[in-house]
Amino acid sequence: MHERITAAADPAAAGLSEAPIELEVDSTAQIATETAAEAVDEIAEAEGPTTDSEAETIADAPLPRRRSHRQRRTVRAADIAASRPLRAATAVAAVWLFAYAAHAAHLDLATLLVIVLGTAALNRYGSTVLDRIMAAVVLLAGTAIVGGLVISYWPWGLDPVAVGGFALSVLVLVSFATRRRFRLPMHFAAADGIAILGGVAAVVIAAWPTLHSDFWKQFDYSALLADRLRQFAMFDVVRSGHSYAFAHFNRVSAQALPGARTYPSGMQMVYAIVDCFVHGDAKPGPPLHEFVRYYWYTLISFGLLVLATAWAAKRMVGPMVADRLRLPSVFVTAGVGAFLSTGYFLSYVWQGFDSVVFACVFLVAGMAVILRPPRNVWEQALLAGSAFLAVVFGHPLLLPHITLVLVAALVVYRRRFFKNHIEGKLAFVLGTLGVAVLVTAPLMAVSGLNIGTRFHTDGFIIALPWHVVLTVSVAAAIALANPATRRLPHAKAALAALAATGAVQIALEIDLVGHSSTRYYVEKSLNGLVLMCLVGLGGLANLWPKARPKATRTAEAAEAAKAAKIAKVTKTPRPRTRRTRKPWPIRQAENAIAAITAALAAGAVAFAPAYINWPRFQPGTDSTWAQLWTGRHTFVADYGHQLRAQQRLGVYTDGVPTIVASSPSGILNLNMSLLAGLANRDLHAVSSQINRTTDLYGLTGLPAKGEWSPQAKASLKILEHIITSNKVPVRIVVSDKVLAAKLQSFAALHPQFKAKILYAP
Structure with missing residues (x-):
């Protein structure tokens, strides 16, 4: 394709006023925009980041139909400049009308769904639908925590129309300001489907004891321990007060527990914003019914933790070259999901560690979006800042974990920040991280939490067996340090982050030698490290032997490099290489076999009657936490x-x-x-x-x-x-x-x- 621009798009730059712009396009082929966008994503996955101009030229440039050998269009620059604000205003009015209509029809949840899908369609992270959605979840969580400061002081509170209309307006304005279209990729990896199935299975397992009970009997499991009730009390403070507790404490002082004013409540604010759409009303309604909704949010968060960890492990595999890494990525993803949904971490549900689960979701998802960043450096900074805020203001004791991930990524990707436009990009990156710190610091300051003293706090927690910790740690080290993986930049950063976090954890263990009663927060910190190691297991897929001869791979690599060089010079998208794939039923059968094998290897299937070893608070031999929980063999409140x-x-x-x-x-x-x-x-x-x-x-x-x-x-x-x-x-x-x-x-x-x-x- 050859393009010749005969006049500048900006009349001021061309020295013209109201001058027509003539574009001559000689099309040698008709290439659809979506196909070009997928080509860009695959190139980026295989070769790394490209420049913003190249990506936008290939992915977003509208290509006219070929009606003749040459087609001439004449437009006025003034008309283009005048139409953009008008179209933006019309779009903003349309989204507000949609928010009002959805509220009138009691479908406010549809507004939330549109916000999530719109954010996914606007960002350009990864190459699959799940990649975009997970990046959208990270962005929205960080935005909701910061936006909670705005909601705390504006006059509409948590009204779903105000929150939804404002959020959709921001998406529309960002689209017009960045000239970025709403677009979702058509690609969906097999490992993504396995990760989603793992998350759904986790929600079903966690909810199983309350699925067949009346309203009051549900509290035997949903309100099993006091930690969840205290977390809900802080959620009710945010939900009833339409603000963070410290913003307007006088409104909610009668219903608040001591410390509610200063406790970091990022999770509660995110849940409150979600609840305003689910409930469809600014008022929370009867407290016990509100508690049931909150309980379901905690179950969905646990499922999201399983999904996010399995997805992040898949991202650690690296660029998916052809079909070679499909089965190993499915195996790793299924193994991680099965271990989390049926093993020790299921105890987090009935122990009521809601804020820890929330923070861990964005710790593992943050590892993926920080260590394997998008091509756009500004988008990279936004994702990193959002993940940092969600972790720190969700559960501050995981601050060392996410901080070390950020530092490792900054060291590994330092050249990206200095490659082009050093002043603008570096200032934006530092500014975004600075905003994250400046927003977090006051929230942490008013909380009065001292991480050093909190690590010495006493409390009951079920300990993760040490043989599991050692096994996962060694496997993660092998996955990231093997020659097939360590050449990848994100693997180097992940290995460095795990090593530094492990050193911090060892220092804590040494500090608490002889203080076995004060392991409550130390165990939570250790569990965060184990989740990071589970993400690192994705590197094991790179140990899968290559199926093609070395000579063939070398020739294909040379041909691909030649095609890329030609595409860069001629400014045309590189044609997609046709790959020979197995029939769809055979591939799905292979995926199912790999997933089942991984679940068995992860110990997700019990082979003995369920029983629990109460002195050790662990399942018996050949039993699983899922078997105990779904069979109601655990400690039950019975009130x-x-x-x-x-x-x-x-x-x-x-x-x-x-x-x-x-x-x-x-x-x-x-x-x-x-x-x-x-x-x-x-x-x-x-x-x-x-x-x-x-x-x-x-x-x-x-x-x-x-x-x-x-x-x-x-x-x-x-x-x-x-x-x-x-x-x-x-x-x-x-x-x-x-x-x-x-x-x-x-x-x-x-x-x-x-x-x-x-x-x-």
């Missing part, structure tokens, strides 16, 4: 019937500050007290007493005559102290008649405290 009885008595609707002591287990008393405070949105009224409910044991089946056990006597003293020391009158809910009589007698002797005793069998 659904008590919640139903308390609901009938108005405990969750009358707004009275409540402490629940109706279970023989202190943990369940804590959970039910938290649920009562959440349902009435008055947690602050009992915040000074609520943690003491963990010591309330043995308060059921008490004898009417005779001595109580020492444990029951101690629990009674705690309840009496709660009545006399709480700042506002409190209600005590019990399920034992003898205990109710004792507390009623105590309340009658101290009428000034106005305590209420409620018997709920």
Whole structure:
């Protein structure tokens, strides 16, 4: 194709005013725009980044139909300049109309879907549909965290029309400003499908115990431990206040737990923005129904963690040359997904580590988009900054992990920043990273979190077996350091990041020698390192033997280099090489066999009856976490019937500050007290007493005559102290008649405290 431009597109540059622009195009072939775009993506995957002008010329340049040997078009530059603002304004008006129409039809979720797909179609990361969507998720998470600062102060709050219309308007304006079309690639890799299936399977497994239960019985699993209830309390603060807690704390102080004002709540803000579309209303609705929606967000986040890790491992394979690496990439992707969805990390769901799961999603996805960046350096900086914000403001203790990934990428790709337009590109990159730091620093400062002291905090956590840690670490080192992989720039950066993070983790382990009770946050940090190693396993695919003779590969490489050189000189897209592929059924059968083999190798299939080793808090021999969870063999709260009885008595609707002591287990008393405070949105009224409910044991089946056990006597003293020391009158809910009589007698002797005793069998 030969193009001759006879007049400048800019009349000022050509010294013309209102002068016509004449373009003569001699087309030797008709090449569709989408085909050209795919060619660019494949070239970039195989050969690395190209310049922005080359990419846009091939991918976005409109090619006229060939009606004759030569075709002449005449347009005015003034008409072009005048039409762009008009078209932009029309597009903005159209997206606002769409947001209003979707809200009127109760389809606000469609607006969220359009935002995600629009972001995916506007970015140019990777060469497959899943690549674009994962990059869009990273961009939107970072944007939502920063945008939460805007939402906190504008007058519309979390109104879905305002949030959706503004987000879609930004996408349209960015498209016009960058002259970039909305376009999704048509390519879809087999490993992408396996990664998606792994994510869907993870959601189904995690949700299985609550799929066949009534509303109140679901809380036996969804509210199993107090960590999730505390995380939901902060989510409810953001959702009800339409802002970060520190922005307008007076609005939500009555329902906030201590520390809610300063705790990093990036996950809560992202979930709140999603919930405004799912619920279709700026108001969150009844708290317990809101909790059920929040619970599903946590399950979807776990599935997204499995999907993101498997996808990131596929990205670590490197450029997919022909069909040679299809089966090994499928094997690695399926193995990683099966290990995460059925193994140890499933315990994160019932332990309630919601913010850790959220941050880990963007830690592993961030590794992919940072270590294998897009061609555009500005887009690279935006993706890196978004991943950094999502990790740090999701769970700050993973700050060292993502920081070391950023540093390794900056060292490996340093030449990209100095290649062309040094002032503009370097200033933009440094400016974007600076904005990320400047935005994160105040949020971290107001949080009052000290990472050094947090690593010494006590707490219960199930430890990841050390043989798993060592196996995954060694396999990742082999995957990234083997001669077939280490020549790739992203493999060098990943290996350096893993080595540095491992050194930090070893230093923490040495620091805590002899302090076995303070491993709560150290174990979470170690698990983050293991997830990074799982991403690095993608390099194992490069150990797959090459099927073609060396002479053939050399000749093909020389021919490809020659074609690329000719294409660069003539400014024409390089023709796609026709590859000989196996029939579709055979390829899918091979993919299925590779995926099943990987799942078996990852230990995703149990071969023995399910049982759990409680002293070690680990599944038994040949059992899996998925088998225990779906078979309801894990620790179950079993207080659904008590919640139903308390609901009938108005405990969750009358707004009275409540402490629940109706279970023989202190943990369940804590959970039910938290649920009562959440349902009435008055947690602050009992915040000074609520943690003491963990010591309330043995308060059921008490004898009417005779001595109580020492444990029951101690629990009674705690309840009496709660009545006399709480700042506002409190209600005590019990399920034992003898205990109710004792507390009623105590309340009658101290009428000034106005305590209420409620018997709920």
